[in-house]
Amino acid sequence: EAQVTQNPRYLITVTGKKLTVTCSQNMNHEYMSWYRQDPGLGLRQIYYSMNVEVTDKGDVPEGYKVSRKEKRNFPLILESPSPNQTSLYFCASGGSGTGLTGELFFGEGSRLTVL
Amino acid sequence: AQTVTQSQPEMSVQEAETVTLSCTYDTSESDYYLFWYKQPPSRQMILVIRQEAYKQQNATENRFSVNFQKAAKSFSLKISDSQLGDAAMYFCEWKHHQGAQKLVFGQGTRLTINP
Numbered sequence: 735e736a737q738v739t740q741n742p743r744y745l746i747t748v749t750g751k752k753l754t755v756t757c758s759q760n761m762n763h764e765y766m767s768w769y770r771q772d773p774g775l776g777l778r779q780i781y782y783s784m785n786v787e788v789t790d791k792g793d794v795p796e797g798y799k800v801s802r803k804e805k806r807n808f809p810l811i812l813e814s815p816s817p818n819q820t821s822l823y824f825c826a827s828g829g830s831g832t833g834l835t836g837e838l839f840f841g842e843g844s845r846l847t848v849l
Numbered sequence: 850a851q852t853v854t855q856s857q858p859e860m861s862v863q864e865a866e867t868v869t870l871s872c873t874y875d876t877s878e879s880d881y882y883l884f885w886y887k888q889p890p891s892r893q894m895i896l897v898i899r900q901e902a903y904k905q906q907n908a909t910e911n912r913f914s915v916n917f918q919k920a921a922k923s924f925s926l927k928i929s930d931s932q933l934g935d936a937a938m939y940f941c942e943w944k945h946h947q948g949a950q951k952l953v954f955g956q957g958t959r960l961t962i963n964p
Contacts, residue, residue, distance in 0.1 A: 769954075774858070774956055775956060776853075776855075776940060776954045776956040776957050777940060777957075778954070779952070822892070824894065826894075837884065837896040837899065838886075838894075838896075840886075840893055840894040840895075841893070842891070842892055842893045843892040843893070
């Protein structure tokens, strides 16, 4: 089954404690990206990757890091989380044949709370 | 910079009735794509419908159709014969045709279906 898998789905952590949200896709997509969803603000892009070892900042990259060492994985790293990073996070992927012009495939979301 | 505006934070409709969700965008680009995504309570986002800007014909997918007005930069979604399963958050997305990296989401519209 084609899917984008994120983990963890729910996480409560404390300020300053490093955490990683994993994202994996099994569709051999070149493009992967991370978004945060906040009430009234919709989805905002954090980082994206056009291919392995190629990453770039989206609209709200501050406080986040990513890496793309393998095509299927695109982890989101919060080195020192702060309460303003409490949000719902989505990973998405798309293929070069369709993803660049076509639909994105989303994970189920990760609800992060930073105390 | 591109912007996407969904001016209706919430909408409700009676089951079996028709509802239209509005989306306007601002861009100086001439070639792009527009999408509507649905996010049900389960949170996973799925594509509803897609429109290429160069196509004058409005896209249709079963009960879902769009009214694409390029000059007015408007891209509304019409849901006919609304069903309880249509209840969700709906997001409008603008994407530049040449790269998936340049994409913008609207703030979302929460649609409630009244039985």
